[in-house]
Amino acid sequence: MSSSNETLGAIRTKRQEIKKEYKEFTGRKVFFILCTLFALLLISGISATLGSYSITVREVYSIIWRGLFQIPQDTAEFIIWNLRVPRIFMGIIAGAGLATAGAAMQGILRNPLASPLTIGISGGAAFGAALAIILGAGFATGKYLIIGNAFIFSLIPTFVIIALTRYRRATPETMLLTGIAMQYIFSALTTLLMYFSDSDAVKEAYFWTVGSLARASWDFILPSFIIITACLIPLLWKSWDMNVMSAGDESAKSLGVNVERTRIFILVLSSLITAGVISFTGTIGFVGLVAPHICRMAIGGDNKFLIPASGLFGGVLLLTADTLARTIMAPVVLPVGIVTASMGGPLFLYLIMRRRREYW
Amino acid sequence: MVRCNGLAKLKVKDVEFSYASDPVLKDVCLHVSASEVLSIVGPNGAGKSTLLRCIDKILFPQKGTILLGETDLKMMKRMEIAKKMGYIPQRVSQIFPATVFDVVLMGRRPHLSWKSSKQDIEKVLEVLEILNIEDLALRDINELSGGQQQNVFFARALAQEPEVLLLDEPTSNLDIKHQLEVMDTIKNVVKEKGISAIISIHDLNLAARYSDKVIMMKNGRIFAAGAPLSVLTRENIKSVYGVEVIVMNESDIPCIIPVAPIGNGKEASRIKQLAKASI
Structure with a gap:
């Protein structure tokens, strides 16, 4: 009797041990997310105090405090509340949107190279914007002309991919290759459009493709924020299905996941998120590719944690x-797209060099 | 031929499947009851894996019916099937990092919507214990050996608590000790929990030792079915595989020793004769 009790006890302690370890493992993931959140707040705080218009740190914060209760009165208040703060918000929203979309796309396409920019979305957006800038034609009017056009055209590649999956099975390869084909087609169309227009329009259209937060304003933040939050909720809800799908289509099907439908659903959500960002900012590269990878190295591939972590880290x-x-070159303000690409490139090379396994 | 009876957990009746116009399965009939291990043997391309995929509704047969319990598979949603049937594909590639614990936890997916509960965690711990892989719980699955990975995916299927287990060549990447261990575990789980297992397998001796029934397939059709002793005979193996074998019966379990492939055997003796002639 006593010996069987002992073995039972041993089993129980073993279980407790694993449970404890697993809890700690989950705790580490939560800790990473909290750290990233803290870093985000810290950088926002620092970023608000920096800029070519010199205002002391103390003044900046008192202006932010005062601005919560009244509309901006003088130049300093105007600069903080209508330039720096919206720019910070837009940066966070854009970074978070691109990174979560990237994490989701890499997950469902089972490809570490997938990102919002590799499946044609940016090509479509650039063409839509160029059409509005050069021909002045588009689906919306006023200050939303370029944005509306970019948004609608950026979704075309996704629709083409979905249409194609009616004839071919929705495998990751088909979807990725179709996206790349769309990217080429739209890039050719944009070039054609530019070839026949005057140099000022070409310059503007080109500058649009180099993403920048300079256009950030309160009018743009709200729609962008709404689109991204509305898509993020179902994305998080589907995170377990995404986990299951990372082990391959057959396994996922045998675990009850409707693989094809889930893949298309998540593709649509992440396309909408990407469109909701880049139609306001222009093409910002690398955040959507690099942020999910760095988070995966830190906390593993569980999408329940990976997606929120990527969002914060992208921000x-x-x-x-x-x-x-x-x-860096004040008073010259560089487009952020140049910085992310020049920062992201070497960073990515470093990550590839130090990876341990086939993946990491 | 195997007769279908009322107690069967799973019945496959007159199933036909073809890729494009290439027929892969024809007139396939089988049934498996509780606490039974059914092995499917046959040469490469005989349709073993395709049959398993049809049974799990990953592929849709053009003709025939598959009954899981009393219900036609055609009427069941994927999630309902997943609650009753676990499938372990031949090759599983986990591309992004995941701990063994999380991979096994995925087996609980059919039973809940999006959040894992305490019972699910307990279930995973229990399964890890059954397969004796608790020490791997927090390791990354990509760091494990082929045999260990196989065990993890087996654990995931067990966490699913299925009534029918489908295993596609579970021993193909394993050394002999691991082969025996995996087959032992399958047999034990099947007997203890009263579930059924359908295994596609290349090793005829393992099939003979561990199965209650064996089905031998050739070109998408069932060539022979029944107890291992009656199916794994010298004549059957010769006509299905084209291989000359010696079958020895060791305490009612056939033991198969391959001797020579038939076609190549003739070739070899012809070469010998030619060699003699030239001397």
């Missing part, structure tokens, strides 16, 4: 990049 990356872009 940190983009905000840091934009703060650098504003200050």
Whole structure:
């Protein structure tokens, strides 16, 4: 009797041990997310104090405090509340949107190279914007002309991918390759359009493709924020299905997941998120590719944690990049797209060099 | 031929499947009851894996019916099937990092919507214990050996608490000790929990030792079915595989020793004769 009790006890302690370890493992993931959140707040705080218009740190915070209760009165208040603060918000929203969309796309396409920019979305957006800038034609009017056009055209590649999956099975390869084909087609169309227009329009259209937060304003933040939050909720809800799908289609099907439908659903959500960002900012590269990878190295591939972590980390990356872009050559403000690409490239090379396994 | 009876957990009746116009399965009939291990043997391309995929509704047969319990598979949603049937594909590639614990936890997916509960965690711990892989719980699955990975995916299927287990060549990447261990575990789980297992397998001796029934397939059709002793005979193996074998019966379990492939055997003796002639 006593010996069987002992073995039972041993089993129980073993279980407790694993449970404890698993809890600690989950705790580490939560800790990483909290750290990233803290970093995001810290960088936002620092970023608000930096800029070519010199205001002391103390003054900046008192202006922010006062601005919560009244509309901006003088130049300093105007600069803080209508330029720096919206820019910070837009940076966070854009970084978070691109990174979560990237994490989701890499997950469902089972491809570490998938990102919002590799499946044609940016090509479509650039063409839509160029059409509005050069021909003045589009689906919306006023200040939303370029944005509306970019938004609608950026969704075309996704619709083409979905249409194609009616004839071919919705495998990751088909979807990725179709996206790349769309990227080429739209890039050719944009070039054609530029070839026949005058140089000022070409310059503007080109500058649009180099993403920047300079156009950030309160009018743009709200729609962008709404689109992204509305898509993020179902995305998080589907995170377990995404986990199951990372082990392959057959396994996922045998675990009850409707693989094809889930893949298309998540593709649509992440396309909408990307469109909701880049139609306001222009093409910002690398955040959507690099942020999920760095988070995966830190906390593993569980999408329940990976997606929120990537979002926060993407915000940190983009905000840091934009703060650098504003200050590094002050008073010249560089487009953030240049900084993310030039920062992201070497960073990515470093990550590839130090990876341990086939993946990491 | 195997007769279908009322107690069967799973019945496959006159199933036909073809890729494009290439027929892969024809007139396939089988049934498996509780506490039974059914092995499917046959040469490469005989349709073993395709049959398993049809049974799990990953592929849709053009003709025939598959009954899971009393219900036609066609009427069941994927999630309902997943609650009753676990499938372990031949090759599973987990591309992004995941701990063994999390991979096994995925097996609980059919039973809940999006959040894992205490019972699910307990279930995972229990399964890890059954397969004796508790020490791997927090390791990354990509760091494990082929045999260990196989065990993890088996654990995931067990966490699913299925009534029918489908295993596609569970022993193909394993050394002999692990092969025996995996087959032992399958047999034990099947007997203890009163579930059924359908295994596609290349090793005829393992099939003979561990199965209650064996089905031998050739070109998408069932060539022979029944107890291992009656199916794994010298004549059957010769006509299905084209291989000359010696079958020894060791305490009612056939033991198969391959001797020579038939076609190549003739070739070899012809070469010998030619060699003699030239001397």
